[in-house]
Amino acid sequence: MSEAKPALKPAGRGRNLELSEELKAYKGVWVFIEHERGHAHSVSWELLGEGRKLADQLGSPLCGVVLGGPDENLDEFAKEAHTFGADHVYIMRDTVLNGYRNEPFTKGLTDLVNKYKPEIVLLGATSQGRDLAGSVATTLLTGLTADCTELAIDPNTRALAATRPTFGGSLLCTIMTLAYRPQMATIRPRVMAMPRADAERTGTVSEDALGLIETNIVTKLLDFIADANSNKINLPYADVIVSGGKGLKNPDNFKLVFDLARVLGGEVGATRPCVQAGWVEADRQVGQTGKTVRPKLYIAAGISGAIQHRVGMEASDVIVAINTDPNAPIFDFAHYGIVGNAMQVLPALTQAFQAHIDQRIKRVA
Amino acid sequence: MHIVVCIKQVPDSAQIRVHPVTNTIMRQGVPAIVNPYDLFSLEEALRLKDKFGGKVTVICMGPPQAEEALRKCVSFGADDAVLVTDRAFAGADTLATSYALAAAIRKLNSEQKVDMVFTGKQTIDGDTAQVGPGIAKRMGLQLLTYVSRIVETDLEAGTITVERRGEGGVQILKTALPCLITMLENTNEMRFASLPSMIHAAAYQVRKWNKDDAGIEDISKIGLKGSPTVVSRVFGPTPRSEKAEMVNLEASSLRDISLNLLQSIFTVHPTLEQDLVEKFSA
Numbered sequence: 333m334s335e336a337k338p339a340l341k342p343a344g345r346g347r348n349l350e351l352s353e354e355l356k357a358y359k360g361v362w363v364f365i366e367h368e369r370g371h372a373h374s375v376s377w378e379l380l381g382e383g384r385k386l387a388d389q390l391g392s393p394l395c396g397v398v399l400g401g402p403d404e405n406l407d408e409f410a411k412e413a414h415t416f417g418a419d420h421v422y423i424m425r426d427t428v429l430n431g432y433r434n435e436p437f438t439k440g441l442t443d444l445v446n447k448y449k450p451e452i453v454l455l456g457a458t459s460q461g462r463d464l465a466g467s468v469a470t471t472l473l474t475g476l477t478a479d480c481t482e483l484a485i486d487p488n489t490r491a492l493a494a495t496r497p498t499f500g501g502s503l504l505c506t507i508m509t510l511a512y513r514p515q516m517a518t519i520r521p522r523v524m525a526m527p528r529a530d531a532e533r534t535g536t537v538s539e540d541a542l543g544l545i546e547t548n549i550v551t552k553l554l555d556f557i558a559d560a561n562s563n564k565i566n567l568p569y570a571d572v573i574v575s576g577g578k579g580l581k582n583p584d585n586f587k588l589v590f591d592l593a594r595v596l597g598g599e600v601g602a603t604r605p606c607v608q609a610g611w612v613e614a615d616r617q618v619g620q621t622g623k624t625v626r627p628k629l630y631i632a633a634g635i636s637g638a639i640q641h642r643v644g645m646e647a648s649d650v651i652v653a654i655n656t657d658p659n660a661p662i663f664d665f666a667h668y669g670i671v672g673n674a675m676q677v678l679p680a681l682t683q684a685f686q687a688h689i690d691q692r693i694k695r696v697a
Numbered sequence: 698m699h700i701v702v703c704i705k706q707v708p709d710s711a712q713i714r715v716h717p718v719t720n721t722i723m724r725q726g727v728p729a730i731v732n733p734y735d736l737f738s739l740e741e742a743l744r745l746k747d748k749f750g751g752k753v754t755v756i757c758m759g760p761p762q763a764e765e766a767l768r769k770c771v772s773f774g775a776d777d778a779v780l781v782t783d784r785a786f787a788g789a790d791t792l793a794t795s796y797a798l799a800a801a802i803r804k805l806n807s808e809q810k811v812d813m814v815f816t817g818k819q820t821i822d823g824d825t826a827q828v829g830p831g832i833a834k835r836m837g838l839q840l841l842t843y844v845s846r847i848v849e850t851d852l853e854a855g856t857i858t859v860e861r862r863g864e865g866g867v868q869i870l871k872t873a874l875p876c877l878i879t880m881l882e883n884t885n886e887m888r889f890a891s892l893p894s895m896i897h898a899a900a901y902q903v904r905k906w907n908k909d910d911a912g913i914e915d916i917s918k919i920g921l922k923g924s925p926t927v928v929s930r931v932f933g934p935t936p937r938s939e940k941a942e943m944v945n946l947e948a949s950s951l952r953d954i955s956l957n958l959l960q961s962i963f964t965v966h967p968t969l970e971q972d973l974v975e976k977f978s979a
Contacts, residue, residue: 347921347924349927366864368863368865371865373864432868433870434839434840434842435840459842459843459861459862460863462826462827462830462842463830463840465827466791466825466826466827466828466831469827469831470792470795470831470835473792473925474792474925475790475792475924475925475926476825476926478825479824493929497824498823498824498931503931503933504931504934505928505931506928506929506930506931506932507926507928508929509925509927550839551839551870551871551872551873552870552872553868553869553870554858554869555868555869556863556866557867558866559865559867571972572969597973597976597977614882614883620824621821621824628966628968628972629969639934643934649966650965650966651941652962653941663940663941663943664940664941665941666941667941667942667965668941668943668958668962669940669941669942669943670943670944670946670954670958671943671945671946676951677954677955680954680955681955681958683955684955684956684958685959688959689973689977692970692973692974693974693977696974696978
């Protein structure tokens with residue numbers, strides 16, 4: 333998080349941009365803690381890490397909010413939230429909150445916001461977080477900024493300055509909610525760094541009741557079919573990603589990308605044009621309209637580095653780019669660049685890594 | 698059955714270029730298209746109409762030229778098209794947009810009862826995915842986002858069962874009509890428009906509603922005034938200070954380059970090498 337540049341006074345055009353006295357009382361940064369099937373989503377911890385910085389800057393407490401069923405491990409999630417920086421965790425426990433459904437979760441989060449009045453509410457931009465954030469913001473009639481890549485506090489207004497890519501990632505814009513509270517934002521998994529957990533850290537917990545019974549909820553959750561592990565593509569949390577672009581010329585050459593990824597125990601990514609051409613599955617798309625990734629190693633083969641792709645992978649620790657065009661924009665943000673034909677370089681890299689790892693294993697054995 | 702499909706006309710973002718000096722979007726020559734995500738919802742609505750009969754109305758909030766996008770939808774098989782257009786809508790964020798569209802859909806509902814509303818999963822220009830949930834909340838409709846398949850529709854019982862893409866799996870949800878659905882991408886394929894339908898669409902009189910026609914009385918809820926979010930700054934991405942360390946392919950063999958690169962990577966990231974060795978020795 334960086335200090336936001338003071339915003340230019342936005343054109344009011346008859347619009348109220350001042351915060352009322354009543355809304356000035358809204359205090360605290362909240363992070364919605366998302367969980368499914370007994371596991372908290374890592375994005376919740378990433379947001380606590382980011383929320384901690386915002387809360388410290390504002391001098392406000394950082395709170396987690398967790399909603400779920402009585403048989404779910406909500407207390408564990410609360411404890412974990414404390415280790416990642418939350419001062420307090422609000423818990424709402426009810427049988428109707430077993431498994432995510434829009435209606436009871438919207439009521440739960442909306443009621444908590446109305447009761448405890450936080451100034452900022454952050455949610456993961458997941459299928460759950462986006463569904464919930466849009467519903468809660470509309471119910472509360474407040475501002476919501478989707479898919480933010482950077483959060484800061486505007487020094488002039490103390491408002492949340494939420495920066496996000498726009499127009500398919502060609503430009504960035506900073507958005508603020510000045511006259512309404514809370515200020516809401518969603519952030520995609522892996523956009524913010526995972527904070528270090530402090531096992532010693534503790535905090536407070538409180539419980540509120542939802543006050544909604546099953547017969548009054550229209551939508552029923554009949555079943556949940558978990559994805560089979562074998563065909564799950566977990567791009568956002570992969571340590572190594574080898575990605576291909578249109579520079580690979582044809583879908584068959586993607587085999588070379590898969591070969592290198594296999595040797596590195598990594599995942600295969602792709603650019604939007606490759607996905608649109610049907611060369612690889614949509615789940616492999618890296619970029620503004622695909623997945624955001626931050627692996628230890630990202631190898632980009634035949635990728636020019638359009639901004640739409642860049643915003644999804646520039647947080648990677650080490651970026652290696654292979655491209656025939658020495659002026660390709662990807663060389664502006666890669667750490668290592670090879671000007672050459674990916675169809676020749678990829679097999680050479682595969683061989684080198686394979687030999688090196690084999691040798692190291694032999695040495696260990 | 699009356700199904701309303703909300704669509705948006707968007708610039709084809711794949712073809713957008715940013716002016717290198719002024720950092721503004723260069724719209725000239727960029728074709729305007731129907732938001733691609735909306736077409737999955739339109740196709741699903743047309744399939745329901747094929748099965749149960751009834752009517753599909755497409756609705757769009759936008760400038761007068763968005764009429765073309767609606768015409769395109771008519772060529773695919775939509776029966777009616779309404780363009781909600783008014784200068785007072787300018788500058789609307791997602792909250793103000795959902796207010797205006799909800800008002801217009803209520804108006805359509807007064808003409809003929811609406812059973813289902815579809816929107817795209819998100820747009821390709823704003824990418825927010827907020828307007829669908831917003832309309833649902835404002836109209837009190839049951840909300841089903843990221844639907845990958847409609848399993849069953851029972852019009853007599855007024856229920857619908859769908860598969861919804863959740864985190865780490867698929868939810869099977871059953872709800873009552875009226876509801877709002879956003880379809881996941883690549884769940885169906887848009888039909889081709891036949892030549893007669895294209896001719897029909899070209900001559901089709903798209904209905905144009907201003908804010909009064911859409912039944913909007915409170916202008917503080919639309920356009921810039923009805924938008925809680927304020928865009929304070931628009932800028933281009935900053936280049937990284939240092940450029941990539943370039944490896945020259947002509948000066949050495951591919952094998953040397955690979956070995957050097959591998960050494961550099963493992964020096965910068967020592968834990969990565971250890972992780973790989975552990976992963977593959979197991």
